[in-house]
Amino acid sequence: MEIVIKLSQFLLSLSLLIVLHELGHFIPAKIFKTRVEKFYLFFDVKFSLFKKKIGDTVYGIGWLPLGGYVKISGMIDESMDSDQMKQEPQPWEFRSKPAWQRLIIMLGGVTVNFILAFVIYIGMTYYYGELFIKNENIKKGVWVVSPALEKAGVQTGDKIVAVDGKKIETYNEINGKLLMGKEVLVERDGQQKTVRFPVDFIDQIMQNKTQGLVALRIPFIIAGAPADSENAKVFELKDQVTSIAGQPIEFADQVQSVLDQHKGETVAATVLRNGENKDLTVKVNEEGKLNMVFAGGLTYANLEQLGLYEFNKEQYGLLESIPIGLNKGKEKLVDYGKQLKMIASPETGAYKGVGGFKAIFDIFPSFWSWEAFWSITAVLSIMLGVMNLLPIPALDGGHVMFLLYEIITGRKPSDKFMENAQMVGFFILIGLLLFANGNDIYKAIFK
Template sequence: MNGLIMAAQLLLALTILVGLHEFGHFLFARIFKIRVNKFYIFFDFLFPLPNVLNFSLWKKKIGDTEYGLGWFPLGGYVDIAGMVDETKDASQLAAEPQPWEFRSKPAWQRLFVMLGGIIVNVILGMMIYSGVKYVWGDTDYAKSELNKAGIYAYPMAEQIGLKTGDKIIKINGHDFKNYSDITTAIVNENTTFTVQRDSQTLDIFVPNELINDVARKKMFISPLFEFDVYAVSKGSPAEQSGLRVGDKIVSLNGEPVKYYQLFSPKLKANVGKKVELGILRNGTPLTINPTVSADSTIGFTMNPLLNITKSEFTMGQAVVVGSTEALSIIPQQINGFARIFKGHISPRNALTGPVGLAQMFSPAWDWEKFWILTGMLSMALAFMNALPIPALDGGHVIMLLYEMIAGKAPSEKFLERTQQVGTFLLLALMVYVLLNDTIKLF
């Protein structure tokens, strides 16, 4: 059921993003009086074979345009009259150009038509992020709160010299405000943390290759926090032993467990055994004896006792903060590709297909997380479509820029060939990410 909910959220997000991306092309085509034959969400054929399995789940013709919902859930398209794309080849453009065709319009108008989808995705991403900031605001751990106890260092962090209890006081020699500044710095190049460890101040360099492990979703660091019991599962060992909401666990088998990250591994070491938990209930010390389940739990949800800073924004502030955050995704994407080429990160870990994308969504429907991920995907879609690869919008833009500079357009046969090459590359990439997703899943 959880998998279906995540898949449904991804499908809804992609339907919104693809529909509005294609609307961007459609809008500029109509502005310049170019006929649009079809406007489809998903493909009504077996992509990339435009003449195989041609049918739609729904369609309706209004004016010159057929609007429809395809059966093949991989993107979507607008069939713009007089343009070589994935739905037609140069042989279908043998007749004399008509004034309402794409190929009859000035290069600058065709350029705006091709950029329309990218423009809409960027605007959409900025609007979504702005809306999220206005409705939900921002939550984070302030530096002062984080450094009350310091960080918990997972094995990957310990390998580079960090230790549990370290207090990060600077990033690359500069002060910082929130915990999210640390998590962002981890994936950037040439990052150095200045930490306070007891009476020592140390500089810890984060190797650039560490991003490869981060991309594999290995844990690095987290805030070290005290905790109490937020909820107790019915019928669980915790309930049977008498654990209650609000209890604070302070010891396990006589050993202090002030912080949750130190408590959890101790449970794992006692699977199937009865343990002695020392708890505080309204300031009164008590002892209970639950049995640790096979999944290394006793059946309660913890409540981290670390104050979260919540920032709320006016509409104007939300637009500024949200738009800035949305636009920051573009350089992050560029940096990610650069690090693939530099060998810092394997393509297997960096590239994600539909299965990996679905797993990013919450297993329970969460509108805040849904819109954050949809906004991120909108900006990523804009970036990917801007890449100068034939069959993508960026490839068409390169051809149009060549025409504007050289004063003549490439032949339609050349455009058809580059389209075929680009489609092949995209299909190869699609097969790669699907196989990669499958390997990760199993």
């Protein structure tokens, strides 16, 4: 059932993005009286799952979910319809329209992608508001869960002050900023220290496969026990471990270092149970484990009840949501630009993390969440817009590049040149597609 839910969100998001992107080409084409022969969700190689002709346009759904397209008369595109291009230009064809109109038609798809992302962020801000912890209220620092971040020099208990010179205002932004950052300013034992990340920091993070780089420091609370646990009858559910072997335990991140000192031993422990301290005798196995299930997934409400953190909930009116949503969209756009720059730099190793359809599928949750769905869809919309703007023939950006050349020089590239460029671009895209999805396959088999 979980895979059905993930697949449903994946296909719904993909379909929405494709249809709206192609609608961005379709609408200006119609406004400029340019004939659109096909409007397709997914590719109809050999056959279609559905098609219906209305006016001059065939609307359909293909069987191959690798994208979608609109076929515009008189345009050299992925259809490579060279026979049409050999005929005399007709007034309803793309090639007969002024360059500025053709430019607007080609930019329509990415424009819709960016508008959609910003609208989603505005809508989410208005509907969900914001739940956050002020960074200044995280008094005892963060829990470093990424070995790569720890190796770089950031320690559990450090307070994250700034990343790349920009002050951190809320806990919510720390992981994203660290992931894209080059250096971090931390406060440790009352002193500030700058930690610079290695060039291949992203590569190291991907090798470690941790969920996030830092987490909130939380108590060690018992959530259950395996059937073979030596301590199953000693602990009770919701016990909060406050000391082991005489050493105080305030946070879960302190437990392992204590257990490692007492492998294979029986030690004293204290827990907080129903508001009272209870002394226990527990067994530490040879691997330095209590063999108990730790309650790692505490909710914000749980953490607030424990008095550890103060959460702020902000609700915004529609007008207030607009600048906030626009700023969120801008930040995501800038971050994605940074990601592409890292991917283009081999020394960072970021290219190893490039993924295809499986990678996109995996980011959707296994439970239905509209908040997660819209958040992921907004990010994918920005990615689709940026990728389509790349100056690669066969992408919108390639057509825009040649149209700008035509507008500036007054010379239009020949149809033969455009056909050859389209073919080159097609092979580049196939190569990128094989690389991205090949990465998915490699990681699934060997990692």
